[in-house]
Amino acid sequence: MTISGPSFDGYSWGAQASSGSRFGNMTVVDKVPPEMLHMVDPHWYQFPPLNPMWHGLLGFVIGVLGFISLTGNGMVIYIFLTTKSLRTPSNLFVINLAISDFCMMVVMSPPMVVNCYYETWVLGPLFCEIYAMAGSFFGFCSIWTMTMIAFDRYNVIVKGLAGKPLSINGALARIMAIWTFALLWTLAPMFGWNRYVPEGNMTACGTDYLNRDISSSSYLMVYGIWVYFCPLGLICYSYWFIIQAVCAHEKNMREQAKKMNVASLRSSENQNTSAECKLAKVALMTISLWFMAWTPYLVINAGGIFNLINISPLFSIWGAVFAKANAVYNPIVYGISHPKYRAALFERFPSLACANEPLPVDATSTVSGTTTVTENEKANA
Secondary structure: OOOOOOOOOOOOOOOOOOOOOOEOOEOOOOOOOHHHHHHOOHHHHHOOOOOHHHHHHHHHHHHHHHHHHHHHHHHHHHHHHHOHHHOOHHHHHHHHHHHHHHHHHHHHHHHHHHHHHHOOOOOHHHHHHHHHHHHHHHHHHHHHHHHHHHHHHHHHHHHHHHOOOOOHHHHHHHHHHHHHHHHHHHHHHHHOOOOEEEOOOOOOEEEOOOOOOHHHHHHHHHHHHHHHHHHHHHHHHHHHHHHHHHHHHHHHHHHHHHHOOOOOOOOHHHOOOOHHHHHHHHHHHHHHHHHHHHHHHHHHHHHHHOOOOOOOHHHHHHHHHHHHHHHHHHHHHHHHOOHHHHHHHHHHOHHHOOOOOOOOOOOOOOOOOOOOOOHHHHHHO
């Protein structure tokens, strides 16, 4: 079967399809190559083709996200690996997150742009499975790396001097565990526990959430607990106690300042916004962005497994878009907002610097990412 380019024949622009109707007797599966049909769930045969506008818009958005992500994560990797003062155990997690997100977009963005042009999956069954596995694999790595970053901040700020310092070997061991578990989980569908299939828009592939056999649905339920609920709970737990510790420290500083008859123990530039307010914003932003990135996939999977909603091809698009957007703002949240990273960025690329004046590259920073605490604060936290 020869795959042609995008065609507007048979589409009704602006028309609304009623239940069971089709545009020009066409379905969303009509352009799928014959060798892919055995992977397509019967559920999708009831839907008319997507308006070509959606394919064009999806391809454009994924292409832009891919370019921004590759640029941002590439710069994070380069800066962290070429700046000696940044090569700390904590920052290995930031580097690992950037590598995971970079690889995700290398593997997933170009194929999706190509398939959006042809309005269907044209790269064959094998690459469909590889594509879906890669997305799941690198997503797993990113999620649990963010969890390890939250744990590291918890260890530094909450436990303080009582906590066991993170070593290079300890960080590498955790990273190796993340990649190993990710590989084991994402290989499972290749061997029959669930499977990788084309998604409803037919331009991407993912896990089969429409097969309600217990052997298939059990994978998604257990996987959802392992890669969504557990990390989200652990991240919320970490930041909850981090904020509590910083609030207690701020209270002690105010009491000490009162005893010393001074307005504040902080320098004038830090008096306007308290540390707990800054940290609360960081925690809220981190958790909110994480929730926004991965919840659409959870909703789609749960809706398919338990038949809660009628998932349409258009609805299935949003999981991929929001998950890939996560690879765009991760380097901003965890890398570019790092003060020592900004200082190194200013030195190498002055026109791209994120600050008006360079910060000292050897400035004190006790944790990776946006949360920074002085040695005095860490000791009292």
